[in-house]
Structures are given as structure tokens and as C-alpha cells.
Amino acid sequence: GAVVSQHPSRVICKSGTSVKIECRSLDFQATTMFWYRQFPKQSLMLMATSNEGSKATYEQGVEKDKFLINHASLTLSTLTVTSAHPEDSSFYICSARRVGQGANQPQHFGDGTRLSIL
Amino acid sequence: GQQLNQSPQSMFIQEGEDVSMNCTSSSIFNTWLWYKQDPGEGPVLLIALYKAGELTSNGRLTAQFGITRKDSFLIISASIPSDVGIYFCAGRDFGNEKLTFGTGTRLTIIP
Numbered sequence: 001g002a003v004v005s006q007h008p009s010r011v012i013c014k015s016g017t018s019v020k021i022e023c024r025s026l027d028f029q030a031t032t033m034f035w036y037r038q039f040p041k042q043s044l045m046l047m048a049t050s051n052e053g054s055k056a057t058y059e060q061g062v063e064k065d066k067f068l069i070n071h072a073s074l075t076l077s078t079l080t081v082t083s084a085h086p087e088d089s090s091f092y093i094c095s096a097r098r099v100g101q102g103a104n105q106p107q108h109f110g111d112g113t114r115l116s117i118l
Numbered sequence: 119g120q121q122l123n124q125s126p127q128s129m130f131i132q133e134g135e136d137v138s139m140n141c142t143s144s145s146i147f148n149t150w151l152w153y154k155q156d157p158g159e160g161p162v163l164l165i166a167l168y169k170a171g172e173l174t175s176n177g178r179l180t181a182q183f184g185i186t187r188k189d190s191f192l193i194i195s196a197s198i199p200s201d202v203g204i205y206f207c208a209g210r211d212f213g214n215e216k217l218t219f220g221t222g223t224r225l226t227i228i229p
Contacts, residue, residue, distance in 0.1 A: 006160075032215060043206060043219045044161070093160045097215065106151060107217065109160035 003027050004096050006110035014118055015086060021079045021113045023094030029074035030096035034107060035067075038091040050077040074099060084117045091115075122207055122220035130226045137194040139205060139223040147209030150183050150190040151217070155204045164205075165192070194225075202227050 003026040011019050023033055031052050036044040048069055049057045056069035068080040077096075081088055091114050095107035122143045131137060141150070149168055153161035165176050167183035167190060174181055178195040190209075194201055207220035 004160075034216075043221050045219075046216055049216065091158075095160075106163050106166050109153075109162070111160045112158070114158065 004094065004108045004110040006092075006094055006113050008113060009111065010114045010116075012116045012118065013084065016083055017117075019081045019084055019115060021081075021092055021094075021115075023077045023079070023096070023110055025075045025096045025098075025108075028096075029099040030077075031074065031099045032097045033071060033077040034095045034097075035069065035077075035079050036093045036095070038093060038112075040091075044093060047079075081115065084115070086117045089115055089117045122209055122218055124205075124207055124220035124223050126223060127221070128224040128226070130228055131197060132228050133197060133199060135197055137197055137201070137225060138191060140189065140191045141207030141209075141220045142189045143209055143218075144188070146187040146211075147218075148187065148212040149210040150181070151208040151210070152179075152181050152190070152192045153206045153208060155206060155222075157203075161206060197225075197227060199227055201225060 005024045005026050007022045033050040035047045037047050038044045046059050047062045050069045050071040052071045052074050058064045066082055071077040091112050093112040095109045097107050122141050124141050151166050152164045154164055155161045164179055165174055165181040170183055170187050171185050172183040180193045183190055190207055205223045208217040210217050
């Protein structure tokens with residue numbers, strides 16, 4: 001149980017393109033999903049917290065107009081990187097917490113999306 | 119953002135050896151988590167710790183939540199080839215859903 005799926009797993013596109021990444025909780029409902037970014041050989045850095053039916057909360061330094069987050073249902077959150085540039089190339093990972101579980105319970109992570117902007 | 123300091127940064131060991139890694143923070147956490155990440159994949163939860171002083175095992179893995187709430191360690195016993203990967207600690211504040219990740223420890227097993 002507690003499977004989180006990300007799609008696509010890999011994206012290669014030209015500079016200026018907008019890219020949408022999906023994060024789905026396959027066998028549970030998730031009130032809250034989290035989006036992380038991981039550069040090569042570095043740790044995971046939280047970008048934003050996505051709450052179903054409300055606006056996302058962004059971490060300091062993350063441009064909300066650049067990284068659009070939509071959490072329209074209890075099983076799907078999307079991250080759109082608008083007008084992507086080479087510096088946006090990174091590994092984007094989402095995680096989800098099951099509805100009804102307290103904030104103290106672990107998050108379940110997806111397998112990540114490798115974004116490469118040429 | 120804030121990061122937890124993990125040590126060592128990398129380890130090269132022989133199969134069968136025990137491995138120990140540490141995570142320290144300047145601030146207190148009420149939950150400590152240990153994850154393993156394989157190349158090109160997301161982190162997988164290994165052990166979760168919820169109480170200061172707690173010692174928890176999961177198969178060949180043992181982790182402890184430090185008494186001061188500012189540190190945690192992970193031990194892998196009798197390492198095997200599939201233990202290769204990057205290990206991350208993560209801490210969470212009381213009442214806060216957000217996780218702060220450590221800098222990672224890369225484990226390599228020498229044939």
C-alpha cells in the first residue's frame with residue numbers, strides 16, 4: 001500500500017517550454033502533497049506544500065508564478081514549470097500523506113521526474 | 119533552507135561489514151526518519167523514530183533518536199550489495215508537516 005506515482009519519469013524539452021508533472025496517490029487519498037527539488041549529488045529541498053482545494057504554500061525563494069501547483073482532487077497534484085530554462089533542470093520528487101493520518105506520520109514518495117531543459 | 123548535517127558524506131566498505139552514519143541538527147526535532155534513495159528513484163522510508171531515546175530495528179537496520187532530540191544514527195549490520203545507495207536522514211518539528219532532509223551519506227560496497 002501507500003503507492004505514489006509520478007508522470008512523466010523523464011522530460012527533455014527546449015528552453016521556454018512549460019512542463020507539467022503529475023503526482024498521484026494510487027491506493028489512498030492525500031490531503032497534503034509535497035513537492036521537492038533535488039540537484040545532482042545534493043539533498044532534497046522542499047519547494048512547496050500542496051493542499052487539496054486550496055492554494056499551495058511555497059518555501060522561501062521559490063517563485064510561485066514559475067512553479068504552478070494545482071491539487072484539484074485527493075489523489076492528484078500537478079506541478080507546472082512555466083517557461084522552463086536550463087537552470088530549472090533537476091530531479092523533481094513529490095510525496096503524499098494519507099488522509100486521516102496525523103502530521104506525525106511518514107510521507108510516501110514518488111519515483112521522481114528528471115527534467116532536462118536544453 | 120535548513121539542512122541537517124550527515125556524516126560521513128560517503129563510505130566505501132566491503133560486503134559483510136557493519137555501517138554507521140550520523141545526523142545532527144542545531145535545532146530540536148520531534149520525529150526522525152531515515153530514507154534510502156537509489157539512483158533515479160525517490161526516497162524509500164527505512165525507519166521512523168518518534169520518541170527521544172527510542173531505539174528501533176528493521177531487519178539489519180537499527181536507528182536511534184538522540185536524547186537531546188538534535189541527533190540520530192543509523193546502523194546497517196552485515197552489509198550486502200543491495201545496500202548500495204544514498205541514505206538520508208530527515209527531521210520534522212512538532213506540529214509541522216514539513217521535512218528537513220540531511221545532506222546524505224553515499225554508501226559504496228567494494229567487491
